[in-house]
Amino acid sequence: MAPVTTTRSTTTRSTATRNRATRLLTAAAVLSGLLLSAAQAHAAPPPSPAGASAAAAVTTLPVVDMEATVLAAQIDPRRADNTLTPGAKDSVLAVEQALQARNLLDARWVDGYFGTTTIAAYAAFQRSLGYSGLDANGLPGASSLAALGQGRFTVTHQIGPGARLQRDGYTVDTRTQNMLTEAERLLGFRLTLDQGSYNPGGDPTSAGTHDGGGVVDINVDGMSSTTRTAVARALRQVGFAAWVRNPTQGNWPWHIHAAAISDTDLATQAQNQTGDYYLGLNGLANHAADDGPRIPIQTWEQYQRTH
Structure with a gap:
């Protein structure tokens, strides 16, 4: 009889153990379910269709390349035809469409060409913001x-003149100073200014080119013809429209005149000079052929990306 009792007792204990295991598994499953429900309850709801549309709208805004746009605003007004500045069409179109939306530009001028009409419209927009003087010169x-561009386009490749500072007793902006410093590094000697920037009416023979930023005259006293040409070439290499000027061209002594391409503080007259430079002209009122060293034209920003 003892063996039978022992067997029943063992069987009973095994059954009890299985029951406890089953209860533990059930409790664990219930707890897991509760935790999952709580997590789902606190999870962020999926974006609404309206929110998704808004996000998509932000990511599909046109992109305006500021470098290309500013360049077009200098070159296009000087063209004899409606040729577009390479690489600028889409950016200029986005700017013109935004000006049209503000009733500042007629639809017929929304063509990707940043001509004089677009310059005038952009200057009007700048004035509507309360800007005046150089801040309303029509250059973006x-x-x-x-x-x-608020709500209409985003801006890439932003540029600007930077703060004003003193050099050789004249005022220049930081961008111009950096360009001159790099030209000096290429030449291996320092350049001295005969005239600086932000000098409205300071020199009537300059026809207003020095009224804004980005424009300087380089002293060439003691320089040979070869050295003068080398200086003009170095200035052009770093992004200036630069010419050696001589007394037969106007009422001035020998000097090198240099206008920093795409300086957004350029006076209108200097904007015209940089545009003429791209079109192979000498930047003077006679619109003669460029008489300086011919090298691939580039802006300061383009130069920096390759050096």
Whole structure:
């Protein structure tokens, strides 16, 4: 009889153990379910269709390349035809469409060509923001371009003149100073200014080119013809429209005149000079052929990306 009792007792204990295991597994499953439900309850809801559409709209805004746009605003007004500045069409179109939306530009001028009509419309927009003087010169500046593009386009490759500083007793902006410093590095000697920037009416023979930023005259006293040409070439290499000027061209002594391409503080007259430079002209009122060293034309920003 003892063996039978022992067997029943063992069987009973095994059954009890299985029951406890089953209860533990059930409890664990219930707890897991509760935790999952709680996590789902606190999870962020999926974006609404309206929210998804808004996000998509942000990512599909046109992109305006500021470098290309500013370049077009210098070259296009000087062209004898409606040839577009390479690489600028889409950016200029986005800017013109935004100007049209503000009733500042007629639809017929929304063509990707940043001509005089678009310059005037952009200057009107700058004035509507409360800007005046150089800040309303028709060249897109970083702040005005951002304001115009609000909700319509984003801006890439932003540029600007930087703060004003003193060099050789004259005022220049930081961008111009950096360009001169790099030209000096290429030449291996220092350049001295005969005239700086932001000098409205300071030299009537300059026809207003020095009224804004980005324009300087280089002293060439003691330089040979070869050295003068080398200086003009170095200035062109770093992004200036630069010419050796001589007394037969106007009421001035020998000097090198240099206008920093795409300086957004350029006076209108200097904008015209940089545009003429791209079109193979000498930047003077006679619109004669460029008489300086011919090298591939580039802006300061383009130079920096390759050096």
